[in-house]
Amino acid sequence: MTAAGVSAGRCPPPDLPPLPQKNLLPEFQENAGGAVNQIPVGTGTILQTHKSKMTIFLKTGTPSQSAGMLPFAGRRILVADDNPVNQKLAVRMLEKLGCLAAVADNGAIAARMHASQPYDLVLMDCQMPELDGYQATARIREHDRGQRHTPIVALTSATGPAEREKCAASGMDDFLAKPVQPQVLKNMLGRWLPPPAPLAQDNLEAVHAMFRDDFAELTALYQSDSPKRIDLMREAAAAQDHAQVARIAHSFSGSCASIGAAGLCALCKDLELHARTGALHDIDRRLAAIEAEYARVSAKLQAMLAAP
Known part of the structure; x- marks a missing residue:
């Protein structure tokens, strides 16, 4: 384990900048039961209240807007963070990159959401109630064992070597210092979510x-x-x-x-x-x-x- 905060074989170059925040996917419903209230608040955006938790669901722009214009169109990003301001900012940044973003208010919800449906990447706040980011990462790694490896990126305001080591030891793949900047977020997504091969020319x-x-x-x-x-x-x-x-x-x-x-x-x-x-x-x-x-x-x- 290196001070860069990523285990051997999975760590991006240490000189790369820190990484971003969180988001939530459309059409998600927790399996735990209970009523779900959806309130339209604007084009493509839904506020969903579930068990007194507010989750922001955001669909990206129309398919025609995404095609060939947004670098990460259709990528599913799970953002785990208990701060609604951070959630909103992350959703907006991810939307501009074409991502389908989902937000979990704590680590326990994030782990359940990940178990319910796969994500291309998880942005994980380290300090959250009920289950913190380190514990949630360990739970996700246990669930994924032998099946797949979902990139998990730490979100934290502590940027020292000790924090990076702690994130890596819990199973996280990368590290983002708060506050997250749009270009830093884009760079991070590019490291872990390479673009697909170009499509064949039509006839x-x-x-x-x-x-x-x-x-x-x-x-x-x-x-x-x-x-x-x-x-x-x-x-x-x-x-x-x-x-x-x-x-x-x-x-x-x-x-x-x-x-x-x-x-x-x-x-x-x-x-x-x-x-x-x-x-x-x-x-x-x-x-x-x-x-x-x-x-x-x-x-x-x-x-x-x-x-x-």
């Missing part, structure tokens, strides 16, 4: 040239059918029906190939492969990428039809 123009006057009819059929398939994949994913996810993804990839949406076809094939092998811990991120790419393709198709 929409070639298909347009092939079908000529029939292209408008083909486009209308594709745009009518595709949203239904995406919705069905989300329903199957929510039901943890991986076989159904694979079947729909396979069918959708075929229609995407026919219209010339090569990048979207590749995303669907990749989802199908992971669904068939049961490796779907990041299915929400994959579906978000499919939705974003479909929005881009659909907008391009409309522009092509409107062109003289």
Whole structure:
């Protein structure tokens, strides 16, 4: 263990800057039961009250805004922090980077949320009630043992070597000093969440040239059918029906190939492969990428039809 606060083999270079804060994912409901009240407070934002705890749920912008513009579009980040001001600031910063952010008010809730659904990364405040960040990290590591390794980043105002060692000893992977700055947060996410490979270039123009006057009819059929398939994949994913996810993804990839949406076809094939092998811990991120790419393709198709 080094003073940089990360165990051997997992530590980013020690000269990298500190890291950021927290967030919460949309559509999360704790399994412990009890009423959940949702209050719309603005576009894409929900305040959810559960057992006298307030959690901020935030969906990022529309798929068309995310596609190709936000560096971490669809990434699921769990932020564990008991300070509502820190929560709000973290959510805003993560939103601007395209993340789907979820907030837990203490370590016990964070551990339960992580057990309920996987996250790409956890931002963990060290000092929290009920279960502190060190204890929550240990619980998450115990749950993940032999399955996956979720990056956990410490959030703390104590920046000395002793604190870094304590974070690393508990199983945390990285260290962020408070207050967190937007660029520091972005740098940290880039270290642990590398961008996906670029999508294949689409062939929409070639298909347009092939079908000529029939292209408008083909486009209308594709745009009518595709949203239904995406919705069905989300329903199957929510039901943890991986076989159904694979079947729909396979069918959708075929229609995407026919219209010339090569990048979207590749995303669907990749989802199908992971669904068939049961490796779907990041299915929400994959579906978000499919939705974003479909929005881009659909907008391009409309522009092509409107062109003289």
